[in-house]
Amino acid sequence: MSTIILNSNSVSDITIIPNLFIDQFMPSANGSYVKVYLYLLRCINCPTDIEISISSIADRLDDTEKDIIRALCYWEKINLISLVRGSDNDIISITINDINNLNFKDADPIQETIQATVAAMTKESNEKMEPALTDRSETIPGRIFEKPTYSEAQIKQLTDTDEVKWLLNIIEIYLDRLIKPMDLQLILYLYESVGFSAELIMYLYEYCVSKNKKNPSYIEAVALSWAEEGIDTVEKAEAATALYNSNYNAVNKAFGLNRAPGQIEKQFINKWLNKYGFSIDIIVEACNRTILQTQKPDFKYADKILENWHKKGVKELSQISHLDEEHQKIAAIKANNKPAALNTKPSPGNRFNAFPQRTYTDEDYSSMEQRLLHKQ
Template identity: 30%
Template sequence: MNYFRYKAYNEDLGHTPVENIFINHYMPDAPGDYVKVYLLGLKCSYSLQNNYLSDEIIAKTINISVEEVQKAWKYWQDQEIINVIHTEGNNDKIVEFIDIREKVLNIKGKETKPAKNSVDRIIMARQNSKVRDMFDYIRKISGRELSQNEIFVFLDWMDDYGFPPEIVVMLIEDCYSRNKKDLPYLKQVAKNWFDAGVDSQEKAIEYANRHKEKWQKYSKVLNFLRIGRQPTAVEEEMLQKWFYEYSFSDEAVLKACELTIKTLKPSFSYIDKVLSEWHDKNIKTIDEIEAYLSRNPSKDNKDGAKAPKRSFNNFKGRTYDTDLLKQRLLKKSRGELSE
């Protein structure tokens, strides 16, 4: 019987194969120390000379506690890319590294869906070329690798909302074009699209254009009032009412804004009061508004729009005899008049 072995003169000159699937899908969201533990163990698994390394030595090598090393083994076992086999009679164990590529092939052959937040779900989804292109494009416009959490959210949109990959890409592009990149915002926009019945590229384009037009209108009001922030939920409801329920033009709404600028405390509530009054009186066009204000000039002063001029006419004035005053001043200057 022949025995074969490969003799390496310098271990540092060797190499350890790390699968791209691990780098792309398992490494990004894993704690950094856990990745170090995995790579150190993987290196030993390929070595014929130094394939034993205790948890204590690993802990000292990467400067962490033994407890953290043990947590790392449990983490990777939960990810189903290693098997930890405990031997009987001592504290030794065998850490068996699983070929992730083979695992992927097994996943493709399974009929059951992988767990919702498992890497297997990502791997299976990427078997679809359109989904793979979607993730690659989003990564490109993001300028970074996507986190597992982001990928799971995008897959949720496809599963829960029925969005095809093209819709997901359009939604991301629309938000990014407005410099809105945080995940909670993206999730809210996705829900809005779903509630609006967006399920095709044509509907997505139509909805995005309406959304753009809406915020252009809202921005005019915010800029006029010098509000450098997003409107609150209550303010946004008012804006929606003015432009789309009352159907006022941009000029009409800005005219109401002019009136509130003259008040002591400009507010959305005042604008809402003005526009509600015009709506109730069926005053819509800017010409009708100007005519209404000219007939009712007091409307400009409503709710303190212009502070009233202060007058002292309500007080009874004193009357003075100027000749008598002159005589008294003359006598006082001569010392003829005592204090």
């Protein structure tokens, strides 16, 4: 995606988080949305100019690009930021609105208006959600899901079924603790709005807990990633996670690693698989060449190899052999066209070769013979 211009009408050399945001906006917002807003505040108050993009924000916050876009749309909807989109609907500019200069008259109306805004958003989300209480829609790949905040009445209605009660009991066993309100909101969101079955939600929690990840934000990110990829059954999820793990294992084996990849290393692997679209065979080939060249598992070196192949349009492993042949031909041509260096160094076996050598004629030899005879 293109680089985004970030603007603000309230700039300082430190990052200031208004109390109004903490008191009124933060409690009702998704945790990942809050991270995006705080990161924007940090970027805009950087003393030097900074260029950001959706991908750079996603990398920084360890989130998906679609999650970042979802968060920006959320803050735009409640008027904390303003977005400008290009002809292809990509975000090209973000303006952080001054929360203290919104069009409110005094302190009491500020509270009332903000509460009304949040209430209106909640009502809108609930209206979209309520028909789904009896007829849940199917998961649609690529869809951006609205996340409602469930009221006490809705929570009571949704949790008053044997299936949901059973689901909550199983998840408590996975988490090894009682379910918290944030957990409950997420589970109902996945069950009702996203359209996950109880079995798929259980597998989701089983998978995340097996990776030692119990944070609701992480679990939600994995779930939405599955939904956007059209994963709507346990079988599909198992196949996707098996492929995910097999790719990591293949890289580990090529690099001779006996551990799980670190966070930065995972970012490299995901970049090679998702951004470059390389098959695992091509990635393993780059890892093998890295080991031969550097004698160590250097992810940055492998990234340079794969970046070069990506620029040259490599899609299949066979194309790499053609690139190697072309490289060898070019190297051979350069070697043949290189002029031979003159051997001006003396032979190491004769130290007198360092001096200029004379050439003697027959007359020279005759003259020297005469001189020797006269001396006698």
